[in-house]
Amino acid sequence: MAKRVGIITSGGDAPGMNAAIRAVTRHGIFLGYQMVGIKRGFKGLLDDEFITLSLRSVSGIINTGGTMLHTGRCPETKTRTGMKKAVKAIKELELEGLIIIGGDGSLAAGNALSKHGIKVINIAASIDNDIYGTDETIGYDTALNTAVEAIDKIRDTATSHDRIFVVEIMGREHGFLTVDVGLAAGCEFIVVPEMKVIIQKLAVELKKGKDRGKTSEIIVFAEGCGSSVEFAKKIEKLTDLEVRVSNLGYIQRGGRPTARTRILASKFGYTAMDFFHQGKTNLLVGITDGKVSAIPIHQALRTEKKFDAQTVKVLRNLSV
Numbered sequence: 001m002a003k004r005v006g007i008i009t010s011g012g013d014a015p016g017m018n019a020a021i022r023a024v025t026r027h028g029i030f031l032g033y034q035m036v037g038i039k040r041g042f043k044g045l046l047d048d049e050f051i052t053l054s055l056r057s058v059s060g061i062i063n064t065g066g067t068m069l070h071t072g073r074c075p076e077t078k079t080r081t082g083m084k085k086a087v088k089a090i091k092e093l094e095l096e097g098l099i100i101i102g103g104d105g106s107l108a109a110g111n112a113l114s115k116h117g118i119k120v121i122n123i124a125a126s127i128d129n130d131i132y133g134t135d136e137t138i139g140y141d142t143a144l145n146t147a148v149e150a151i152d153k154i155r156d157t158a159t160s161h162d163r164i165f166v167v168e169i170m171g172r173e174h175g176f177l178t179v180d181v182g183l184a185a186g187c188e189f190i191v192v193p194e195m196k197v198i199i200q201k202l203a204v205e206l207k208k209g210k211d212r213g214k215t216s217e218i219i220v221f222a223e224g225c226g227s228s229v230e231f232a233k234k235i236e237k238l239t240d241l242e243v244r245v246s247n248l249g250y251i252q253r254g255g256r257p258t259a260r261t262r263i264l265a266s267k268f269g270y271t272a273m274d275f276f277h278q279g280k281t282n283l284l285v286g287i288t289d290g291k292v293s294a295i296p297i298h299q300a301l302r303t304e305k306k307f308d309a310q311t312v313k314v315l316r317n318l319s320v
């Protein structure tokens with residue numbers, strides 16, 4: 001009988017997860033495995049919700065957002081009892097190992113499972129791009145493009161009304177996505193958790209921008225910095241200018257994956273199954289300097305990804 005390998009998507013969905021599921025499934029079947037899709041993240045594992053994946057069941061999904069397996073956050077697996085239940089479920093399903101597609105929460109689950117002797121490969125997928133061990137996560141490029149497209153539209157109304165906009169970007173407690181969105185959308189200011197902002201100074205700079213003839217100014221504001229509404233109120237008070245807030249929210253998580261995201265997801269999925277087949281497990285698959293590679297899960301988990309402050313400098317110098 002063919003050895004069985006499980007695939008699970010967990011945590012927040014990211015565009016390109018489907019492309020990764022397709023790649024893992026098809027390459028897994030090619031390598032002689034029976035591929036089992038666990039539904040609804042780790043909750044589905046505990047609830048025994050799974051499907052057998054075939055070559056055809058992953059047809060027509062490379063171009064779709066979300067995850068065909070559904071996903072979720074499962075606080076139970078953070079407990080010892082929950083983790084034991086997950087290990088038991090994996091054994092009962094007679095899985096040789098598990099491919100986990102997700103972000104940092106999934107990485108923690110992968111680490112815990114590997115400590116219990118389960119063969120795991122994590123694939124980095126999250127719009128936040130906050131995982132050490134990969135220059136880019138699946139879904140990040142799509143979210144970046146979605147946010148930039150939205151800000152291009154916001155710019156039209158901001159310019160027409162001579163307004164300042166604060167645009168809130170997702171990213172949990174990090175500003176990786178915010179910084180790149182800001183640079184690509186030609187925004188004037190960035191507020192991210194990684195860098196201290198003195199609001200009074202920012203207000204002065206905004207006014208100077210107006211004096212230089214700017215008709216609109218856009219501040220990209222990372223969700224990890226608190227309330228964008230409160231921040232906007234303070235800016236309005238300090239500048240006496242009209243300020244509006246737009247929270248891009250969950251639209252950043254959806255939509256058709258870009259070609260770049262699909263390529264990344266396909267390569268990650270293919271490589272994950274290759275490593276698994278070679279007996280190389282307990283790894284996170286990512287990309288470094290253009291090369292798909294892997295590092296131990298525990299290393300990815302315990303190392304903070306470096307924030308590139310240079311990007312902020314470039315943005316400021318160019319948004320004159």
Ligand code: F6P
Nearest residue numbers: 012103126127128170171172253
């Ligand atoms: O990790 C992806 C992400 O979209 C973060 O940017 C955000 O903070 C979080 O998930 C939102 O989580 P939830 O889907 O549980 O509301």
